[in-house]
Amino acid sequence: MTGLSGVEELADAQRLVESDPAQALARAVDVVQGARARRQPALRSRAERVAGLASFHLGRVDEAAGHLRSAVAAAVAAADHGLEGLARMSLAGALSFQGRTAGALREMDRALTRLTGPDRLTALGQHAMILWNCGRFDEALDGYDAVLREMRDAGDLAGVHTVLLNRGACLLDRLDLQGAEQDLVEAVDVAAGLGDELSAAYARANLGYLYALRGDVPRALEVLGAAESRLRAASSHVGELLSMRADALLAVRLLREAREVGLEALEALTQEGNRSSAALTRLTVAQVAAIDGRTRPGALAEAATHARRAGREFRRLGRADQATLARLVELQALAKDPATAGRVGLRDVTRVVEVARAAGWWGPLLDAHLLAHDVAAARRHRSGPEHLRAASRLRHGSRPADLRARAWYAEALLRRTAGNPAGAERAALRGLEVLDEFRAVLPATDLRAHAAAHRGDLCDLGVRMALDSADARRVLRWAERSRATHVLTRPVTPPRDPVLAERMATLRRAVMDLYEARAEGTGSVRGERLRTRVTRLEREIRDLALRSGGQGTERTARLREGLVRPAAPADLAAALGDRALVEYVVHDGALHAVTLVDRRCRLHHLGDLARVAGLVERVPFAVQRMIRAARSPGGAAAAQTLLADAGRRLDALLLGPLRETAGRDLVIVPTGVLQATAWSVLPSCHGRPVTVAPSATVWLAASGRPASLGPAVVAAGPRLANAAQEARTVADLYGVDPVVDPDATVSAVSAALPGASVAHLATHGRLSAENPLFSHLLLSDGPLVVYDLERLESLPHTVVLAACDSGRHVAPTGDELLGLGAAFLAGGTAQVVASVVPVPDAETATLMGALHEGLVAGHPPAVALARAQAWLAGAGPVAAATSAGFVCVGAGYVPVPVTRG
Numbered sequence: 001m002t003g004l005s006g007v008e009e010l011a012d013a014q015r016l017v018e019s020d021p022a023q024a025l026a027r028a029v030d031v032v033q034g035a036r037a038r039r040q041p042a043l044r045s046r047a048e049r050v051a052g053l054a055s056f057h058l059g060r061v062d063e064a065a066g067h068l069r070s071a072v073a074a075a076v077a078a079a080d081h082g083l084e085g086l087a088r089m090s091l092a093g094a095l096s097f098q099g100r101t102a103g104a105l106r107e108m109d110r111a112l113t114r115l116t117g118p119d120r121l122t123a124l125g126q127h128a129m130i131l132w133n134c135g136r137f138d139e140a141l142d143g144y145d146a147v148l149r150e151m152r153d154a155g156d157l158a159g160v161h162t163v164l165l166n167r168g169a170c171l172l173d174r175l176d177l178q179g180a181e182q183d184l185v186e187a188v189d190v191a192a193g194l195g196d197e198l199s200a201a202y203a204r205a206n207l208g209y210l211y212a213l214r215g216d217v218p219r220a221l222e223v224l225g226a227a228e229s230r231l232r233a234a235s236s237h238v239g240e241l242l243s244m245r246a247d248a249l250l251a252v253r254l255l256r257e258a259r260e261v262g263l264e265a266l267e268a269l270t271q272e273g274n275r276s277s278a279a280l281t282r283l284t285v286a287q288v289a290a291i292d293g294r295t296r297p298g299a300l301a302e303a304a305t306h307a308r309r310a311g312r313e314f315r316r317l318g319r320a321d322q323a324t325l326a327r328l329v330e331l332q333a334l335a336k337d338p339a340t341a342g343r344v345g346l347r348d349v350t351r352v353v354e355v356a357r358a359a360g361w362w363g364p365l366l367d368a369h370l371l372a373h374d375v376a377a378a379r380r381h382r383s384g385p386e387h388l389r390a391a392s393r394l395r396h397g398s399r400p401a402d403l404r405a406r407a408w409y410a411e412a413l414l415r416r417t418a419g420n421p422a423g424a425e426r427a428a429l430r431g432l433e434v435l436d437e438f439r440a441v442l443p444a445t446d447l448r449a450h451a452a453a454h455r456g457d458l459c460d461l462g463v464r465m466a467l468d469s470a471d472a473r474r475v476l477r478w479a480e481r482s483r484a485t486h487v488l489t490r491p492v493t494p495p496r497d498p499v500l501a502e503r504m505a506t507l508r509r510a511v512m513d514l515y516e517a518r519a520e521g522t523g524s525v526r527g528e529r530l531r532t533r534v535t536r537l538e539r540e541i542r543d544l545a546l547r548s549g550g551q552g553t554e555r556t557a558r559l560r561e562g563l564v565r566p567a568a569p570a571d572l573a574a575a576l577g578d579r580a581l582v583e584y585v586v587h588d589g590a591l592h593a594v595t596l597v598d599r600r601c602r603l604h605h606l607g608d609l610a611r612v613a614g615l616v617e618r619v620p621f622a623v624q625r626m627i628r629a630a631r632s633p634g635g636a637a638a639a640q641t642l643l644a645d646a647g648r649r650l651d652a653l654l655l656g657p658l659r660e661t662a663g664r665d666l667v668i669v670p671t672g673v674l675q676a677t678a679w680s681v682l683p684s685c686h687g688r689p690v691t692v693a694p695s696a697t698v699w700l701a702a703s704g705r706p707a708s709l710g711p712a713v714v715a716a717g718p719r720l721a722n723a724a725q726e727a728r729t730v731a732d733l734y735g736v737d738p739v740v741d742p743d744a745t746v747s748a749v750s751a752a753l754p755g756a757s758v759a760h761l762a763t764h765g766r767l768s769a770e771n772p773l774f775s776h777l778l779l780s781d782g783p784l785v786v787y788d789l790e791r792l793e794s795l796p797h798t799v800v801l802a803a804c805d806s807g808r809h810v811a812p813t814g815d816e817l818l819g820l821g822a823a824f825l826a827g828g829t830a831q832v833v834a835s836v837v838p839v840p841d842a843e844t845a846t847l848m849g850a851l852h853e854g855l856v857a858g859h860p861p862a863v864a865l866a867r868a869q870a871w872l873a874g875a876g877p878v879a880a881a882t883s884a885g886f887v888c889v890g891a892g893y894v895p896v897p898v899t900r901g
Contacts, residue, residue: 006031006040010047017053018198022235025054032070045074045083049090056094057236061273065094085114089123096130099275099317104130118159121150125163132170133276135319140170161190165203172210174360180210201230205241212248214400220248225543239268243281250288251402259288279313282306283326290333294456303333304340324355325364332371346375346383353387363403366391370410388414395431405431409457421465428465431458432481455482463587472603473569476594476696479585480566483669483695500544507537508746508782515719515778538774545773545787567697573599575700579893580661583669583696584654596696597660604657612653613673618646619681620837626881640877643884647681655684665689665862667892669696676836680869680884687870689862691831691892698825702891705830708797709897710755714738715748717763717779726802726845730760730852734898745781750788756796758855758896760848765803765835767819775820777803786823795827798861798896801834802848821889831861831890843882847872855896862892 013027028051035044052067071087088111095104108127115123128143144167151159168183184207191200208223224245231238242265249258262285269278289296289303311326331349334340349372356365369391376384388410395407408431416424435455459482466474514530572581573596581596591606606612622643654674655661668690670677679690693699712734716727718741727738739748753759764778776783789795801820821832833851835844847868854864865888872883 006034006038006043006047010043010050013047013054014050017050018057018196018236019234021054021057025051025058028054041074041078042080042083045071045078045080045087048074049083049087052090052094056097057234060271061094061097065091065098065273068094081114082116082119085111085123086119089115089119089126092130093126096133097276098273099133099279099313101130101134101318105134118154118156121147121154121156122159122162125151125159125166128163129166129170132166132173133317135321137170137174141167144170157190157194158196161187161194161196161199161203164190165199165206168203169206172206172213175213175362177210177214181207184210197230198234198236201227205231205244209244209247212244212251217248217251220251221245221543224248237268237272237274239265239272239274239281240277242268243277243284246281246284246288250284250291253291255288255292259285259292262288275313276317276319279310279317279319279322282310282313283322283329286310286326286329286333290329290336293333293336300333300337300340304330304337307333321355321359324352325361328352328356328364328368328371332367335371335374341378344371344375346372346379346381349375362394362399366394366403366406366410370406373410373413385414385417388417401434401437405434405455405458407431408434409461412458412461416461416465421469425462425465428458428462460587463585467585467587467592467603470603472594472601475585475592475603476569476583476596476601477566479583479594479669479671480695480697483671483697497544500541503537503541503544504785504787507534507541510534510537511776511778512782519719541787542773565697567700569596569601570599572596572696572700575703576667578664579667580658580664581667581669581696581699582655582658582661584671584674586671593654593658595658595660597664600660602660606653606657609672612650615646615650615653616673616677618642619650619678620676620885622646623678623837623881623885626877637877640881643681643881648683650677651682651684655682665893666691667696667699668692669694669699678836678884679887680866686873687866689860689866689892691862691888691890693890693892694822694825699891702825702830703894705797705828705891705894707830707894707897708755708757708794710757710796712736712898713749713752713756713759713796715744715752715759715761715763715779716740717744717761717777718742719764719778720762722845723762723802726762726848727760729845729849730762733852733856734758742780744779746779746784746788747781749779749784750792753796754792754794757898758798758800759796760800760802760852762802762845762848765801765820773823775823777801777820786820789820789823789827792827795824795829797830798855798894799824799829799832799834800848800851800861801832802844803835825890829890830894831888831892833861833865833886833888835885836887837885839882839885843872843879846875846879847883847886856898858895858898860893860895862888 009027010031013024013031016024016027028047031047032044032051035041035047048067048071052064052071055061055064055067068087068091072084072091075084075087088107092104092107092111095101095107105127108123108130111123112120112127124143125147128140128147131143132140144163148160148163148167151163164183164187168180168187171177171180171183184203187203188200188207191197191203204223205227208220208227210220211217211223212220224241228238228241228245231241242261246258246262246265249255249261262281266278266281266285269275269281283306286303286306289299289306293300293303307326307330311323311330314320314323314326327348331344331352335344349368353365353368353372356368369387373384373387373391376382376387391410392407392414395404395411397404408427412424412427412431415421415427432455435458459478462478462481463475466478510530510533514527514534517527517530576596581594583594583596585592585594586609589609591609591612593604593606595602595604622639626639626643662684666679666685666688668679670692679685679692691699693702712731714727714731714734714736716723716738724738724740727740731738739752749761761777766776766778766783768774768776773786774783776785778784821834824832850868850871851861851864854867855861857864859867865886869880869883869886872879874880
């Protein structure tokens with residue numbers, strides 16, 4: 001202890017409970033020890049209570065409950081009813097936090113018999129909070145209302161803040177967003193007026209969650225991020241805040257991030273002893289996995305397991321309502337998995353419908369009705385249409401956009417069931433319009449791409465109806481509605497953010513350190529430390545970027561003007577001329593193709609997608625094997641045979657049945673696994689101009705982009721032996737000076753790109769599957785990432801990326817592509833030549849020289865690339881395999897205006 005008396009020391013500790021709980025705990029424990037030694041039970045009770053409150057703020061709830069039980073025992077020994085009441089009130093709060101609601105209510109009843117005056121008012125407010133945790137919402141709200149009136153009359157501002165915060169959170173649970181916002185905004189103001197920034201941070205965190213529920217996810221992440229920083233600085237528990245963040249990420253289908261944050265929150269809440277919030281967070285993790293079941297193996301089983309466990313935890317907590325929600329998620333996961341779908345009974349789902357309707361939970365109610373329809377349809381039960389009718393009633397009003405869109409999906413299903421396909425299509429289109437209006441105001445590219453997951457069921461239904469009609473033009477229009485739509489809705493360039501710029505500079509240094517560690521063969525400990533640092537920096541930058549989108553009515557108007565409208569077949573046909581469009585479509589595991597040739601649209605059914613997928617995966621394997629075996633003629637020959645066989649078989653499956661396209665230049669719109677296809681390995685594409693587009697709509701828009709008359713930009717990054725010479729060769733063709741290492745910095749290259757007619761970048765390339773917007777081109781001072789490209793006012797008309805994997809993309813949902821190629825197209829580039837496989841340095845330089853000679857001669861990129869590939873076919877297997885890895889993406893057939901420097 002210090003020289004202060006125990007009473008003074010305890011008073012200091014109590015003042016530090018929220019601002020510095022660790023110091024408060026240490027001082028309170030000192031007082032406890034002294035009071036025990038001097039047999040002062042009253043002082044010990046007060047000190048144990050302060051220690052308990054400090055432990056609670058540190059997130060150590062079990063430890064807090066132990067201190068508070070000791071506080072009760074010491075108060076009883078001192079025969080001090082007032083101290084006993086305060087100790088039991090605080091113990092009740094800790095027990096409620098642990099999920100022991102029955103014990104919490106017993107302790108609170110005992111506390112209320114001991115307390116009077118302001119302390120009793122505080123206890124009544126906490127009693128309402130425990131009722132809320134028990135799911136007794138109406139009783140809780142009545143209690144809050146009564147206590148708040150008395151606290152306002154008494155001028156107890158600290159008490160008013162606490163009740164407003166808790167009532168606001170309770171109203172959030174009831175989805176009364178307007179009432180919750182009023183309470184939480186006032187709670188922030190009251191706490192700020194008291195100078196209590198930590199309490200204000202808790203209120204702001206709940207506001208962040210409210211914004212997420214309302215659909216304003218960027219604002220939610222900004223508020224939650226600021227609150228998290230404040231709480232971490234005070235060493236306060238952050239588990240609930242992380243749980244809110246996971247919900248916000250789930251709202252826009254950032255599934256990987258939502259899962260990571262949800263599991264982090266679950267671990268924190270478990271350590272903090274917050275069993276109630278831990279169960280809710282486990283349910284969020286289950287919801288993420290259930291949605292992720294479309295693409296992630298094992299996700300559906302994971303969802304069912306988490307939901308089942310969450311249900312058990314809710315039942316132990318006495319939360320039958322929440323247990324019902326957990327059961328819904330479990331049933332959804334089981335129904336999506338063919339191996340377990342038969343275990344989902346209609347009676348089970350109907351019980352969920354009844355509970356959700358009684359509670360006024362519109363989102364779960366709609367999901368339960370849709371699931372009930374699916375189960376009824378599978379069992380040929382007549383109740384299916386009634387469930388669709390009930391779900392469709394939720395499509396109007398001020399409910400969240402994704403809920404209204406799903407209700408329109410129900411309406412479309414209902415009309416289709418009733419034999420009204422035209423009405424069903426109109427309903428599905430209305431649902432897409434609702435989602436596009438919501439998505440258009442999201443500031444970040446990845447938010448818009450991931451949010452397109454909400455479109456999945458609507459687009460699948462549209463494609464299914466179009467295929468049923470055998471109308472090729474309808475199939476084309478519906479296929480286009482799910483393709484790379486975010487590329488066509490680029491936001492206004494965001495304002496400069498000095499914090500973001502500083503974090504990006506730090507990331508560049510960290511990435512360069514990581515490259516050096518790999519080159520030096522440094523031990524795994526340093527490499528792992530550097531990878532962890534890079535991951536942490538990427539998360540910080542992503543958060544900052546999500547919050548820093550352009551703001552205001554100008555941005556919203558510009559985005560809404562650019563809402564996705566699929567290109568009309570007539571417009572496509574006019575732009576194609578003699579060329580052929582081939583758009584691939586996958587539905588229910590089957591591959592189809594729509595062709596548009598000479599203004600005639602045809603539909604082809606190509607069979608099982610699985611046959612194609614295996615062959616596509618062989619191509620990069622064979623190319624790599626051929627490159628590695630360059631010095632072993634036998635090995636190279638085997639790889640060459642493997643590549644040729646895969647090419648012939650793909651040709652027969654993908655283009656063979658499309659006889660109307662024979663002999664024509666191609667515009668190909670791939671889907672799924674076909675996105676990474678090296679098309680020139682198909683025999684019918686040898687020497688044939690082919691351009692690949694994320695969608696036909698993107699191709700048409702790119703083909704109409706005006707060419708820049710600016711100079712060429714040629715740059716070479718570090719760590720490539722032939723890059724500088726390649727850059728000089730290309731630069732000589734355009735009469736410009738190349739920018740080579742060490743002058744080829746991110747700032748130098750970024751400054752040169754806007755206004756250029758053509759850019760050639762010879763660098764190391766990396767596709768980041770985990771964070772596609774951190775896919776990069778390595779320059780002298782670090783990576784140039786997608787975020788850098790998005791912050792440029794304009795990009796060159798034509799871009800050649802002599803870099804590995806620069807033409808590959810990540811598709812977070814459907815065919816919404818993210819990566820370097822998509823970033824250039826979204827930023828205004830018309831056409832990109834890039835590689836879909838890792839390629840060797842020397843052979844790439846030879847191909848680039850031939851390609852640019854063709855561009856300078858006036859040939860469009862698709863034509864120049866095809867001719868260069870045909871020329872290199874006779875230059876040996878490695879050169880041929882290297883050239884085959886490059887594709888032309890975007891317009892493809894627009895000549896590059898060459899302005900010599």
